[in-house]
Amino acid sequence: MAILGLMRWGFVATVASLSAACSLMPASGPNQDAVRSSEAGSEQSLPYALVKVTPDVERVLASFAPRLTDSATQAFKRPPTEIRFGIGDVVSVTIFEAAAGGLFIPIEAGVRPGNYVTIPNQNVDNNGFISVPYAGAIRAKGRTPAEVQQAIVDALKNRAIEPQAVVTLIEQRTSLISVLGEVNAPSRFPANAAGERMLDAITRAGGPKGQGFDTWVMLEREGRRTTIPFGQIVYEPTNNVYIQPNDTIYVYREPQTFVAFGASGAQGQFNFEAWRISLAEGVAKAGGLNDSAADPAAVFLYRGESREVAEQLGVDTHRFPGPVVPVIYNVNFRDPSGYFMATKFQVRNKDVVYISNSQSVESAKIMQYIRLVSATVNDPIVAATNGVTLRTAIKTSP
Known part of the structure:
Protein backbone atom coordinates (compact mmCIF):
# COMPACT_ATOMS: atom_id res chain seq x y z
CA MET A 1 0.00 0.00 0.00
CA ALA A 2 2.86 2.39 0.76
CA ILE A 3 4.31 1.74 -2.70
CA LEU A 4 0.97 2.42 -4.34
CA GLY A 5 0.68 5.66 -2.38
CA LEU A 6 4.09 6.80 -3.49
CA MET A 7 3.24 5.98 -7.10
CA ARG A 8 0.02 7.94 -6.85
CA TRP A 9 1.60 11.07 -5.48
CA GLY A 10 4.52 10.83 -7.86
CA PHE A 11 2.15 10.71 -10.80
CA VAL A 12 0.15 13.64 -9.49
CA ALA A 13 3.31 15.71 -8.97
CA THR A 14 4.39 14.98 -12.53
CA VAL A 15 1.04 16.09 -13.91
CA ALA A 16 1.14 19.23 -11.80
CA SER A 17 4.59 20.17 -13.08
CA LEU A 18 3.50 19.66 -16.66
CA SER A 19 0.31 21.66 -16.13
CA ALA A 20 2.18 24.60 -14.67
CA ALA A 21 2.99 25.77 -18.17
CA CYS A 22 -0.71 25.59 -19.13
CA SER A 23 0.24 23.72 -22.26
CA LEU A 24 -2.18 20.91 -21.46
CA MET A 25 -5.12 23.18 -20.74
CA PRO A 26 -7.79 24.07 -23.33
CA ALA A 27 -7.93 27.82 -24.10
CA SER A 28 -9.33 30.20 -26.67
CA GLY A 29 -6.00 31.95 -27.17
CA PRO A 30 -2.85 33.27 -25.49
CA ASN A 31 -2.90 34.88 -22.09
CA GLN A 32 -1.52 38.33 -21.40
CA ASP A 33 1.94 37.07 -20.45
CA ALA A 34 2.22 35.06 -23.66
CA VAL A 35 1.31 38.07 -25.78
CA ARG A 36 3.95 40.19 -24.10
CA SER A 37 6.70 37.56 -24.03
CA SER A 38 6.24 36.46 -27.66
CA GLU A 39 6.48 39.95 -29.15
CA ALA A 40 9.90 39.29 -30.67
CA GLY A 41 8.56 36.24 -32.48
CA SER A 42 10.51 33.11 -33.39
CA GLU A 43 11.46 31.09 -36.42
CA GLN A 44 8.06 29.38 -36.30
CA SER A 45 5.95 32.50 -35.70
CA LEU A 46 5.45 36.00 -37.06
CA PRO A 47 7.03 38.93 -35.19
CA TYR A 48 4.69 41.72 -34.14
CA ALA A 49 4.73 45.00 -32.26
CA LEU A 50 2.81 45.47 -29.02
CA VAL A 51 1.51 49.02 -28.57
CA LYS A 52 -0.30 50.31 -25.51
CA VAL A 53 -3.18 52.60 -26.43
CA THR A 54 -2.55 56.12 -25.16
CA PRO A 55 -3.85 59.56 -26.20
CA ASP A 56 -0.72 60.02 -28.34
CA VAL A 57 -1.35 56.72 -30.12
CA GLU A 58 -4.94 57.72 -30.82
CA ARG A 59 -3.82 61.06 -32.27
CA VAL A 60 -1.39 59.31 -34.61
CA LEU A 61 -4.04 56.87 -35.82
CA ALA A 62 -6.57 59.66 -36.30
CA SER A 63 -4.11 61.60 -38.46
CA PHE A 64 -3.70 58.56 -40.73
CA ALA A 65 -7.41 57.73 -41.01
CA PRO A 66 -8.46 57.17 -44.65
CA ARG A 67 -9.81 60.37 -46.18
CA LEU A 68 -9.55 62.37 -49.37
CA THR A 69 -7.41 64.99 -47.64
CA ASP A 70 -4.41 62.66 -47.58
CA SER A 71 -1.41 63.93 -49.53
CA ALA A 72 -1.70 60.95 -51.88
CA THR A 73 -5.12 62.12 -53.04
CA GLN A 74 -4.64 65.89 -53.28
CA ALA A 75 -5.28 65.61 -57.03
CA PHE A 76 -8.95 65.01 -56.22
CA LYS A 77 -9.31 68.27 -54.28
CA ARG A 78 -9.56 70.72 -57.18
CA PRO A 79 -12.03 73.56 -57.76
CA PRO A 80 -14.62 73.11 -60.52
CA THR A 81 -13.22 73.57 -64.03
CA GLU A 82 -14.73 75.20 -67.10
CA ILE A 83 -16.55 73.02 -69.59
CA ARG A 84 -14.42 72.55 -72.72
CA PHE A 85 -15.55 71.24 -76.06
CA GLY A 86 -14.68 67.73 -77.12
CA ILE A 87 -15.07 65.59 -80.22
CA GLY A 88 -18.75 64.89 -80.86
CA ASP A 89 -20.17 67.88 -78.97
CA VAL A 90 -22.93 69.72 -80.87
CA VAL A 91 -22.19 73.44 -81.19
CA SER A 92 -24.23 76.43 -82.36
CA VAL A 93 -22.50 79.58 -83.71
CA THR A 94 -24.20 82.96 -84.13
CA ILE A 95 -22.30 85.84 -85.75
CA PHE A 96 -23.26 89.53 -85.32
CA GLU A 97 -22.21 92.52 -87.39
CA ALA A 98 -22.39 96.16 -86.36
CA ALA A 99 -24.30 97.27 -89.50
CA ALA A 100 -25.90 95.96 -92.66
CA GLY A 101 -23.81 95.71 -95.82
CA GLY A 102 -21.14 93.63 -94.20
CA LEU A 103 -19.97 90.10 -94.84
CA PHE A 104 -23.06 88.35 -93.48
CA ILE A 105 -25.75 91.06 -93.54
CA PRO A 106 -26.52 92.60 -96.98
CA ILE A 107 -27.55 96.25 -97.37
CA GLU A 108 -31.03 95.30 -98.52
CA ALA A 109 -31.58 92.69 -95.87
CA GLY A 110 -35.34 93.06 -95.73
CA VAL A 111 -37.14 92.54 -92.46
CA ARG A 112 -34.71 90.95 -89.97
CA PRO A 113 -34.81 90.57 -86.20
CA GLY A 114 -31.23 91.85 -85.97
CA ASN A 115 -27.88 92.06 -87.65
CA TYR A 116 -26.85 88.48 -87.07
CA VAL A 117 -26.78 85.10 -88.74
CA THR A 118 -26.97 81.68 -87.09
CA ILE A 119 -24.93 78.86 -88.54
CA PRO A 120 -26.59 75.42 -88.50
CA ASN A 121 -25.65 73.22 -85.55
CA GLN A 122 -22.60 71.07 -86.16
CA ASN A 123 -20.53 68.45 -84.38
CA VAL A 124 -16.95 68.99 -83.39
CA ASP A 125 -15.27 66.75 -85.95
CA ASN A 126 -12.74 63.99 -85.35
CA ASN A 127 -9.89 66.46 -85.71
CA GLY A 128 -11.43 68.77 -83.13
CA PHE A 129 -12.62 71.53 -85.50
CA ILE A 130 -15.86 73.28 -86.43
CA SER A 131 -16.43 75.12 -89.71
CA VAL A 132 -17.40 78.82 -89.85
CA PRO A 133 -18.09 80.46 -93.25
CA TYR A 134 -15.32 82.86 -94.32
CA ALA A 135 -13.37 81.95 -91.17
CA GLY A 136 -12.57 78.39 -92.15
CA ALA A 137 -11.86 75.60 -89.71
CA ILE A 138 -11.83 76.80 -86.10
CA ARG A 139 -10.33 74.56 -83.47
CA ALA A 140 -12.88 73.78 -80.74
CA LYS A 141 -11.52 70.69 -78.97
CA GLY A 142 -10.09 71.56 -75.57
CA ARG A 143 -11.34 75.15 -75.72
CA THR A 144 -14.02 76.96 -73.76
CA PRO A 145 -16.89 78.76 -75.56
CA ALA A 146 -15.23 82.13 -74.88
CA GLU A 147 -11.97 80.96 -76.46
CA VAL A 148 -13.78 79.67 -79.59
CA GLN A 149 -15.72 82.95 -79.86
CA GLN A 150 -12.50 84.94 -79.79
CA ALA A 151 -10.94 82.70 -82.44
CA ILE A 152 -13.93 83.31 -84.75
CA VAL A 153 -13.78 87.08 -84.23
CA ASP A 154 -10.04 87.10 -84.95
CA ALA A 155 -10.63 85.23 -88.20
CA LEU A 156 -13.41 87.59 -89.37
CA LYS A 157 -12.35 91.01 -88.07
CA ASN A 158 -10.65 92.03 -91.31
CA ARG A 159 -13.64 91.01 -93.44
CA ALA A 160 -16.81 91.64 -91.43
CA ILE A 161 -18.06 94.87 -89.82
CA GLU A 162 -17.03 94.72 -86.14
CA PRO A 163 -17.96 91.05 -85.88
CA GLN A 164 -19.03 89.43 -82.66
CA ALA A 165 -19.71 85.73 -82.12
CA VAL A 166 -21.74 83.71 -79.67
CA VAL A 167 -20.88 80.01 -79.36
CA THR A 168 -23.33 77.77 -77.51
CA LEU A 169 -23.01 74.14 -76.48
CA ILE A 170 -26.24 72.53 -77.72
CA GLU A 171 -25.55 68.90 -76.81
CA GLN A 172 -22.81 67.87 -74.42
CA ARG A 173 -21.37 64.49 -75.35
CA THR A 174 -17.85 64.51 -73.93
CA SER A 175 -17.77 66.38 -70.59
CA LEU A 176 -19.83 63.70 -68.88
CA ILE A 177 -19.94 62.20 -65.40
CA SER A 178 -20.70 58.51 -64.85
CA VAL A 179 -22.32 57.25 -61.62
CA LEU A 180 -22.55 53.46 -61.40
CA GLY A 181 -23.19 50.69 -58.91
CA GLU A 182 -25.51 50.67 -55.91
CA VAL A 183 -27.52 53.78 -56.81
CA ASN A 184 -31.19 53.96 -57.71
CA ALA A 185 -30.66 55.35 -61.22
CA PRO A 186 -27.17 54.61 -62.62
CA SER A 187 -26.54 57.07 -65.43
CA ARG A 188 -24.10 59.16 -67.41
CA PHE A 189 -24.97 62.83 -67.51
CA PRO A 190 -23.37 66.14 -68.56
CA ALA A 191 -21.17 67.94 -66.11
CA ASN A 192 -22.65 71.08 -64.59
CA ALA A 193 -20.85 74.22 -65.72
CA ALA A 194 -21.49 75.79 -62.30
CA GLY A 195 -19.69 72.91 -60.61
CA GLU A 196 -21.09 70.19 -58.40
CA ARG A 197 -19.77 68.05 -55.60
CA MET A 198 -19.69 64.29 -55.18
CA LEU A 199 -22.93 64.11 -53.19
CA ASP A 200 -24.65 66.22 -55.86
CA ALA A 201 -23.63 63.72 -58.55
CA ILE A 202 -24.80 60.76 -56.46
CA THR A 203 -28.11 62.55 -55.87
CA ARG A 204 -28.57 63.05 -59.62
CA ALA A 205 -28.20 59.27 -59.95
CA GLY A 206 -31.03 58.67 -57.46
CA GLY A 207 -28.93 58.36 -54.31
CA PRO A 208 -27.55 55.15 -52.74
CA LYS A 209 -29.83 52.13 -52.49
CA GLY A 210 -28.87 51.26 -48.92
CA GLN A 211 -28.83 53.25 -45.71
CA GLY A 212 -25.27 54.32 -46.37
CA PHE A 213 -23.39 52.94 -43.38
CA ASP A 214 -22.02 50.00 -45.37
CA THR A 215 -21.69 51.95 -48.63
CA TRP A 216 -18.36 52.92 -50.20
CA VAL A 217 -17.66 55.43 -52.95
CA MET A 218 -14.83 55.02 -55.45
CA LEU A 219 -13.83 58.06 -57.50
CA GLU A 220 -11.78 57.54 -60.66
CA ARG A 221 -10.12 60.48 -62.38
CA TYR A 235 -20.17 63.83 -41.98
CA GLU A 236 -16.86 65.38 -43.07
CA PRO A 237 -17.67 68.03 -45.71
CA THR A 238 -14.01 68.47 -46.69
CA ASN A 239 -14.25 65.05 -48.35
CA ASN A 240 -17.20 66.12 -50.50
CA VAL A 241 -14.93 67.21 -53.35
CA TYR A 242 -15.88 68.86 -56.63
CA ILE A 243 -16.55 66.49 -59.52
CA GLN A 244 -14.65 67.10 -62.74
CA PRO A 245 -15.77 66.31 -66.32
CA ASN A 246 -15.18 62.66 -67.28
CA ASP A 247 -15.03 61.49 -63.65
CA THR A 248 -16.44 58.07 -62.83
CA ILE A 249 -18.13 57.43 -59.48
CA TYR A 250 -18.71 53.83 -58.44
CA VAL A 251 -20.95 53.22 -55.42
CA TYR A 252 -20.88 49.76 -53.85
CA ARG A 253 -21.85 48.03 -50.64
CA GLU A 254 -19.30 46.19 -48.56
CA PRO A 255 -20.29 45.57 -44.93
CA GLN A 256 -17.44 46.33 -42.57
CA THR A 257 -16.77 43.54 -40.10
CA PHE A 258 -14.52 42.65 -37.20
CA VAL A 259 -13.89 39.33 -35.45
CA ALA A 260 -14.03 38.77 -31.68
CA PHE A 261 -12.35 35.89 -29.85
CA GLY A 262 -11.55 34.97 -26.28
CA ALA A 263 -13.35 35.86 -23.08
CA SER A 264 -16.06 37.99 -24.63
CA GLY A 265 -19.77 37.46 -24.17
CA ALA A 266 -20.04 36.19 -27.75
CA GLN A 267 -17.48 35.13 -30.32
CA GLY A 268 -17.57 35.37 -34.11
CA GLN A 269 -17.79 37.91 -36.89
CA PHE A 270 -19.78 41.10 -36.33
CA ASN A 271 -20.96 43.81 -38.73
CA PHE A 272 -20.25 47.44 -37.89
CA GLU A 273 -23.80 48.46 -38.87
CA ALA A 274 -22.42 52.01 -38.90
CA TRP A 275 -19.87 53.79 -41.04
CA ARG A 276 -17.43 53.58 -38.14
CA ILE A 277 -17.39 52.26 -34.57
CA SER A 278 -15.08 52.59 -31.58
CA LEU A 279 -13.38 49.76 -29.74
CA ALA A 280 -15.79 50.24 -26.84
CA GLU A 281 -18.73 49.74 -29.23
CA GLY A 282 -17.03 46.75 -30.79
CA VAL A 283 -16.51 45.03 -27.44
CA ALA A 284 -20.13 45.79 -26.56
CA LYS A 285 -21.32 44.23 -29.85
CA ALA A 286 -19.41 41.09 -28.91
CA GLY A 287 -21.30 40.87 -25.62
CA GLY A 288 -18.80 42.73 -23.45
CA LEU A 289 -16.27 41.05 -21.18
CA ASN A 290 -17.14 37.68 -19.67
CA ASP A 291 -17.27 38.49 -15.96
CA SER A 292 -16.25 34.97 -14.93
CA ALA A 293 -13.32 34.57 -17.31
CA ALA A 294 -11.98 37.83 -18.81
CA ASP A 295 -8.87 39.70 -17.76
CA PRO A 296 -9.89 43.38 -18.14
CA ALA A 297 -6.25 44.40 -18.51
CA ALA A 298 -5.80 42.09 -21.50
CA VAL A 299 -8.04 43.52 -24.23
CA PHE A 300 -6.11 43.32 -27.51
CA LEU A 301 -6.81 44.46 -31.07
CA TYR A 302 -4.85 42.91 -33.96
CA ARG A 303 -4.23 44.99 -37.11
CA GLY A 304 -1.73 45.33 -39.93
CA GLU A 305 -0.39 48.90 -40.16
CA SER A 306 1.73 50.56 -42.81
CA ARG A 307 5.39 51.14 -42.04
CA GLU A 308 4.79 54.88 -41.89
CA VAL A 309 2.10 54.54 -39.24
CA ALA A 310 4.19 52.03 -37.26
CA GLU A 311 7.15 54.40 -37.23
CA GLN A 312 4.94 57.22 -35.94
CA LEU A 313 3.81 54.88 -33.17
CA GLY A 314 7.43 54.40 -32.10
CA VAL A 315 7.81 50.86 -33.46
CA ASP A 316 11.24 49.69 -34.62
CA THR A 317 10.27 48.69 -38.16
CA HIS A 318 13.71 47.38 -39.20
CA ARG A 319 12.88 43.89 -37.97
CA PHE A 320 9.71 43.67 -40.08
CA PRO A 321 9.98 42.72 -43.75
CA GLY A 322 7.45 44.05 -46.22
CA PRO A 323 5.23 47.13 -46.23
CA VAL A 324 2.79 45.91 -43.53
CA VAL A 325 3.74 45.75 -39.84
CA PRO A 326 1.64 43.45 -37.58
CA VAL A 327 0.58 45.48 -34.54
CA ILE A 328 -1.29 44.38 -31.42
CA TYR A 329 -2.91 47.25 -29.51
CA ASN A 330 -3.55 46.79 -25.80
CA VAL A 331 -6.25 48.59 -23.78
CA ASN A 332 -6.40 48.17 -20.02
CA PHE A 333 -10.03 48.07 -18.86
CA ARG A 334 -8.94 47.72 -15.22
CA ASP A 335 -7.88 51.34 -15.51
CA PRO A 336 -11.04 53.51 -15.43
CA SER A 337 -9.53 55.78 -18.08
CA GLY A 338 -9.20 52.78 -20.41
CA TYR A 339 -12.87 53.10 -21.28
CA PHE A 340 -12.31 56.68 -22.45
CA MET A 341 -9.44 55.40 -24.61
CA ALA A 342 -11.68 52.71 -26.06
CA THR A 343 -14.40 55.20 -27.01
CA LYS A 344 -11.92 57.16 -29.15
CA PHE A 345 -10.00 54.23 -30.62
CA GLN A 346 -11.59 53.43 -34.00
CA VAL A 347 -12.05 49.83 -35.14
CA ARG A 348 -11.28 49.25 -38.82
CA ASN A 349 -12.56 46.72 -41.28
CA LYS A 350 -11.27 43.15 -40.65
CA ASP A 351 -9.74 43.96 -37.26
CA VAL A 352 -9.47 41.14 -34.70
CA VAL A 353 -10.49 41.82 -31.09
CA TYR A 354 -9.16 39.31 -28.54
CA ILE A 355 -9.83 39.28 -24.79
CA SER A 356 -7.57 37.02 -22.77
CA ASN A 357 -8.62 34.82 -19.85
CA SER A 358 -7.67 35.84 -16.35
CA GLN A 359 -4.76 33.99 -14.72
CA SER A 360 -7.09 32.76 -12.00
CA VAL A 361 -9.22 31.02 -14.62
CA GLU A 362 -6.15 29.24 -15.99
CA SER A 363 -5.12 28.21 -12.45
CA ALA A 364 -8.62 26.86 -11.80
CA LYS A 365 -8.38 24.78 -14.98
CA ILE A 366 -5.08 23.31 -13.81
CA MET A 367 -6.45 22.45 -10.37
CA GLN A 368 -9.53 20.83 -11.88
CA TYR A 369 -7.34 18.79 -14.21
CA ILE A 370 -5.10 17.67 -11.35
CA ARG A 371 -8.17 16.73 -9.34
CA LEU A 372 -9.47 14.66 -12.26
CA VAL A 373 -6.16 12.85 -12.73
CA SER A 374 -5.82 12.29 -9.02
CA ALA A 375 -9.32 10.80 -8.84
CA THR A 376 -8.61 8.58 -11.85
CA VAL A 377 -5.44 7.18 -10.22
CA ASN A 378 -7.03 6.93 -6.79
CA ASP A 379 -10.15 5.00 -7.82
CA PRO A 380 -8.47 1.55 -8.36
CA ILE A 381 -6.40 2.04 -5.22
CA VAL A 382 -9.53 2.76 -3.17
CA ALA A 383 -11.23 -0.21 -4.75
CA ALA A 384 -8.29 -2.46 -3.91
CA THR A 385 -8.17 -1.13 -0.35
CA ASN A 386 -11.89 -1.72 0.10
CA GLY A 387 -11.42 -5.27 -1.23
CA VAL A 388 -8.66 -6.04 1.26
CA THR A 389 -10.71 -4.61 4.09
CA LEU A 390 -13.69 -6.70 3.07
CA ARG A 391 -11.67 -9.93 2.89
CA THR A 392 -10.11 -9.21 6.30
CA ALA A 393 -13.52 -8.61 7.80
CA ILE A 394 -14.79 -11.90 6.37
CA LYS A 395 -11.84 -13.84 7.75
CA THR A 396 -12.19 -12.38 11.20
CA SER A 397 -15.92 -12.81 11.39
CA PRO A 398 -17.14 -15.70 13.70
Missing part, protein backbone atom coordinates in the same frame (compact mmCIF):
# COMPACT_ATOMS: atom_id res chain seq x y z
CA GLU A 222 -7.41 60.58 -65.03
CA GLY A 223 -6.34 57.01 -64.30
CA ARG A 224 -6.21 57.46 -60.51
CA ARG A 225 -8.62 56.06 -57.96
CA THR A 226 -9.52 56.74 -54.36
CA THR A 227 -12.11 55.02 -52.16
CA ILE A 228 -13.86 56.42 -49.11
CA PRO A 229 -16.84 55.45 -46.91
CA PHE A 230 -20.06 57.21 -47.90
CA GLY A 231 -20.55 58.31 -44.29
CA GLN A 232 -17.21 60.10 -44.33
CA ILE A 233 -18.39 62.21 -47.26
CA VAL A 234 -21.61 63.09 -45.42
